Structures are given as C-alpha cells and as structure tokens.
Amino acid sequence: MKKKFIIPMIAVAAISGAVLFSAFKANSSSIAAQELWFQYDGSGSVTDPSNYSSGMETPPGCEGSEQVCAIRALEGAPGQPDITSALQSQINTALQDPSTQQQDVRLRSVE
Numbered sequence: 001m002k003k004k005f006i007i008p009m010i011a012v013a014a015i016s017g018a019v020l021f022s023a024f025k026a027n028s029s030s031i032a033a034q035e036l037w038f039q040y041d042g043s044g045s046v047t048d049p050s051n052y053s054s055g056m057e058t059p060p061g062c063e064g065s066e067q068v069c070a071i072r073a074l075e076g077a078p079g080q081p082d083i084t085s086a087l088q089s090q091i092n093t094a095l096q097d098p099s100t101q102q103q104d105v106r107l108r109s110v111e
Contacts, residue, residue, distance in 0.1 A: 033074065035104075038081040040068045046095075047088050049080035064109025065098030072104040 036055025044051040046068045055075055062069030068091060076082030083091075090102040098107055 035072050035074055036081075037070050037072050037106075039070045042067065046091055047083050049076055049083055052081050054079040055081065059106055062106035062108045065107045066110045067108055068095070068105065069108035070106045 034057075036057060037059045038049075038052035038055050039060050040046060041051050041053060052071070055073075059072070060070050071081055071083070071087060071091065073081035073083060073087055081087075087104055090105045093100060094102040094105040094107055
C-alpha cells in the first residue's frame with residue numbers, strides 16, 4: 001500500500017519542481033533582457049563599452065550638446081553596454097547634429 005502512495009507523490013514532486021524551476025528561469029532571463037542607461041566616463045572612445053559605468057534603470061541628468069553623457073543599451077559584458085551598430089549610428093548622429101534627439105543617446109556640455 002505504501003509503494004502505491006509514494007511513487008505518485010515522487011512524480012508529483014518532480015513535476016512541481018520542474019515547473020517551479022522553469023518559471024524562475026523564465027523570470028530571470030526577462031530581467032536580463034532589460035535595456036539600461038550607462039553613463040559615459042568622459043575618457044576614450046564613446047563606442048568602447050569599458051568607458052561606461054554600470055547600468056541604471058533611469059537616465060542620469062544630462063544637459064548640453066557637446067559630449068556623450070549616457071546611452072541606453074542591453075548589458076553585454078557584466079556592467080558594460082552592448083554597443084550595437086545601430087547604437088553606434090545613433091551616437092554618431094547625436095554628435096554630428098545635436099539638434100536631432102536620439103532615442104538611446106543623451107548628451108552633455110563639457111565642463
């Protein structure tokens with residue numbers, strides 16, 4: 001009698017564990033796919049991901065039109081933006097013509 005009860009309970013526990021694990025895994029991957037704002041540190045190339053600070057959900061305060069302040073991107077290497085060719089194009093356009101606002105690029109004045 002005990003064997004008839006234990007085997008189905010093990011199966012139910014295994015299925016429950018698999019469902020719980022897959023739900024957790026799906027949730028964590030959706031967080032990783034979030035675009036974040038990365039602030040440029042003012043040194044080196046604006047297309048080098050290592051010249052940006054760790055990502056944040058809201059853009060930093062940026063005013064002006066002379067230098068890149070921040071970009072919005074997916075995280076590539078830990079703490080660094082994934083600078084795609086489309087984002088490079090937005091950066092170049094913003095720097096060449098600051099009057100055209102770019103969706104994923106913020107500029108600032110040089111102090």
